[in-house]
Amino acid sequence: MRPLNTKSKEEILTIAIPLFAGSGYSGVSMRAIALKVGVSAAALYHHFPDKQTLYLAAMAQAFVDKADSLEEILSSRVAPEKRLAQFITCLCELVHKDNDFSMLIQREMMDGDESRLQLLASEVYHSLFQGVTELCQELDPKHDPYLLAISIIGSVMYHFQTAAIRPYLPHSKEQHSDPQVVARHVTNFVLQGLKTG
């Protein structure tokens, strides 16, 4: 049993994650993390040798197991079109529910060096991409699976990336922030396009 007023690494990281998601690496000080955790800044250095290490550990915790539900769907043996619909729905719900996760992915893709991009790739993107590209090859074997996968995932993600600016855009409605509404739309869009062909 751990004493009551001591904090584990996981507890610190769990508090640090939303801070980094909201303001980025250079926008969050060790003092700010310590304040939220409820300890002194010096205490953080007992758990982590420096800020960078704390940050990398936070990313590792933020990313681990996140793609599991998606991978499970992608590796199931339901019909390809239904699998796609399930995948899109699950991805919508994931990024809607866990805004920190989407923000951190975006920040890491912009700010990450090679090793940080590798962590993001191996923990989040790699097997997810493998599954989506395989699904694309089943559904549309004539086209480049990589390009299709990016287009599909992008057409989901952008709905949530643009959520903050939505109030200032024409034609926007409240329902557009509902992950189920977005999922239905994107599934239809991905399968049929603008169906003018």
Add this chain to the structure above:
Amino acid sequence: MRPLNTKSKEEILTIAIPLFAGSGYSGVSMRAIALKVGVSAAALYHHFPDKQTLYLAAMAQAFVDKADSLEEILSSRVAPEKRLAQFITCLCELVHKDNDFSMLIQREMMDGDESRLQLLASEVYHSLFQGVTELCQELDPKHDPYLLAISIIGSVMYHFQTAAIRPYLPHSKEQHSDPQVVARHVTNFVLQGLKTG
């Protein structure tokens, strides 16, 4: 005629823009800007009262007129499908050529407060969205034009947002960074989807 070793506001902002695009607001110090400009940090305070004002002016300069070529295409009277193809191609080339612009848009959507989001909306998104939603209503009047517009733009943007992590993803090829290749793919994808319908 301005003396040779004095810098105009525009020159300062032109140098500051790529710095903010690369490292974000809190990742760039006034000293770092001054160093790149070739003046002392104090000189910057002659042109701008504080860092925030300099940053906002940099965003205003970075965004102004950026969407002009896109709006021109969208308001032309060529056939809708061709207009869509031209729009997608132009957007691909814009974000490929001007990486700072795409990064700043992303950062502003994550970090911007209300007034910054309003600037981004009015300078970049608003009339562009108006054009794309109108185009969507011509091409596919049965579906929600807002959702379609987001999906279309997102399926373009994500190709460039993920450029940094591409080397670590399966199935990626060099040609995937070619804006013309991406444009052809996305145009086809948007019009036809996975064409299983």
Add this chain to the structure above:
DNA sequence: GTCTATAAAGGGATAGAC
């Protein structure tokens, strides 16, 4: 309009007591 110098605050990180 730019400079040097400097104030004042904040940031990362460490020392040593408990």
Add this chain to the structure above:
DNA sequence: GTCTATCCCTTTATAGAC
């Protein structure tokens, strides 16, 4: 394992000379 106190550097911003 956490604290207070502190070091040292960076950062924002200003003062005043040229």
